[in-house]
Amino acid sequence: MSDRRIDSIFEAVDLSYDYPGGVPALSNVTFSIRPGETVALLGANGAGKSTLLKLLDGLIFPHNGTLNAFGLALSEESMNNPDRVLEFRSSVGLVFQDPDVQLFSPTVWEEVLFAPLQAGLERQEVINRGEQALELMGIEHLRNRAPYLLSSGEKKKVAISSVLSLRPDVLLLDEPSAGLDPFSQGKLIDFLVEWTGNDHCIVFSTQDLDMVEELATRVLILGQDHTLIADGPPDRFLSDPDFLLEANLVHAHSHRHKNLVHSHIHTHRHSHRHDS
Amino acid sequence: MLKAAEVKRKDVLSQNIFAVTKGLESAITTEHYSRYDGLLQRLDPRVKLATFAVLTAAVSFTESLAVLAVMLILVPLPGILSGIRPGFLLKRILLFIPVFTAVIAIPALFITKGDPLLSVGGHTIVTVQGAKTAAFLVLRVTDSLSLGALLVLTTPWTKLLATFRWFRIPSLFVSILSMTYRYIFVLLHTVNNMFLARKSRTPGTLTAKENRKWLGHTLAATMVKSLHISEQVYSAMLSRGYRDDRLTITRFKLHHRDLLWLLFASTVLTLSVWTG
Structure with a gap:
């Protein structure tokens, strides 16, 4: 797909999706994502971020509205075509929020080889991609370990490697920094910043506003009514505390300063400095 | 309280x-034992699976208690030569034996009709045929479990699954x-x-x-x-x-030691069929 010039990677028009029982997950969401963008998907718990990522990965399909990927309809019908599936799956990778559901192979090595093998690549190419994916996440030493015996952070890295081995053009990440310690979070952000520099596209859901500031070129914010309430550059929204509070992206809570207890909006964001 | x-x-x-x-x-x-450099670990998994499957069939069909008893002593030997502690192997097998014994073998002692072996107050409690049936059941299960446990303990799960795929x-x-x-x-x-x-x-x-x-x-x-x-x-x-x-990257290669093992297993099989 990378050799075809396209204006948008994903194009959603009036996208709606309901959970069983008619509970809305997404309502009339419209947006377009272009090549090279790094899009942060924000919203309170239950706003529909994970559902939207699954829709973008063609795992579930909208009940109303249309969704195109690489200029072609991403529908149940189109995903019954083996050639289309192979092309789409080779171009888009999804890292699930819970690595335990993503890591189903007996060893880490088998896990990272799964996708390239399914894509029908040559044996040597499969091995090369697997080795590079382990190296990218710095987990070569985990190669022969069973995924269920790893720590949460290690599982997350293996889950990301297992998708990177496919070398997708688009990376969908569901809460990528959840479960990672601060050092690993920093390494992940470094890696993703470098990865996007090669004209790749990233769509990630997160509650971590630091990560949004450091990585995203654009934010899509889902409201508690499951509609898209904001779409634009991160600075426009991250500098508006009232909007963030209303969208349930920050909170106000009490603080104790010696004998004084007071309450104010709290973002839990950190400052950073430029050394040079 | x-x-x-x-x-x-x-x-x-x-x-x-x-x-x-x-x-x-x-x-x-x-999976500790599957990484040990011992006799069974060094065998080609295909040869190991095939010989163990045939030997399991042999203990299931033999009509000789003597053959089953000899196998009971013989089977753990390659395990010991593969670095498996006899106590550990025994524990793995004994984990399942009591369940099986309680459900099938013990009732067989009392419900099988035949010549009296143990009588109380003129009533036959246990018959010779009942004891023989129970002995056959327990020995067959113990031998089969020993073979199964040795196979699983000395073969990495990944290779075992790849071997299943090799056998179509x-x-x-x-x-x-x-x-x-x-x-x-x-x-x-x-x-x-x-x-x-x-x-x-x-x-x-x-x-x-x-x-x-x-x-x-x-x-x-x-x-x-x-x-x-x-x-x-x-x-x-x-x-x-x-x-x-499920595609796999594993490739197998036969060595001289695999042929020697095949010869050994064939000899054991022939003797058990001949004497049983």
Whole structure:
């Protein structure tokens, strides 16, 4: 797909999706994502971020509205075509929020080889991609370990490697920094910043506003009514505390300063400095 | 306040289930021996699987108690030469024998008609034929379990699954086997955590009725969780291009030692058929 010039990677028009029982997950969401963008998907718990990522990965399909990927309809019908599936799956990778559901192979090595093998690549190419994916996440030493015996952070890295081995053009990440310690979070952000520099596209859901500031070129914010309430550059929204509070992206809570207890909006964001 | 003995007695159910799930978790995840450089570990997995399968068939069909008894002594020998502690092997086998013995072998002692072996007050309690049937059952199961345990302990799970695929065992079966192994661990871990979570929230003691009620709820919750995990895992597999075929990178190569093992296993098989 990378050799075809396209204006948008994903194009959603009036996208709606309901959970069983008619509970809305997404309502009339419209947006377009272009090549090279790094899009942060924000919203309170239950706003529909994970559902939207699954829709973008063609795992579930909208009940109303249309969704195109690489200029072609991403529908149940189109995903019954083996050639289309192979092309789409080779171009888009999804890292699930819970690595335990993503890591189903007996060893880490088998896990990272799964996708390239399914894509029908040559044996040597499969091995090369697997080795590079382990190296990218710095987990070569985990190669022969069973995924269920790893720590949460290690599982997350293996889950990301297992998708990177496919070398997708688009990376969908569901809460990528959840479960990672601060050092690993920093390494992940470094890696993703470098990865996007090669004209790749990233769509990630997160509650971590630091990560949004450091990585995203654009934010899509889902409201508690499951509609898209904001779409634009991160600075426009991250500098508006009232909007963030209303969208349930920050909170106000009490603080104790010696004998004084007071309450104010709290973002839990950190400052950073430029050394040079 | 309840006395310590009463508290202990009332918590027996959860303690036992916790111990069983912990034991299974440890038994299932032991891969330590498969990495040891011993006799069975160095064999080609195809040769090992084929010879063990044929020997298991031989112990199932032999009509000689002597052959079964000799096999009982002979089978653990390659295990010992492969670095497996006899006590460990015994424990692995004894984990399942009592269940089997209680369900099938012990009743066979009393219900099989024939010549009296043990009589009380003129009534025949155990017959010679009953004792023989029970002995056949226990020895066959013990021999088969020893062979199965040796195969699993000395072969990395990945290679075992690849060997199944080499023997053209349907990919669906191999996939189910692979994931059952993987997710039994996740579910056992979940059940253990549920026990611990209950323990931490139970300052007093529960009555037997409350314990049974809690156990029922736990089983139902585990069932729902396993269904949820299975849906998520399937989505994760589809996301990485799963095509109803678990492909593998493993390649096998025969060595002289494999031919020697084949010769040894064939000799044992011939002797058991000839004498049995």
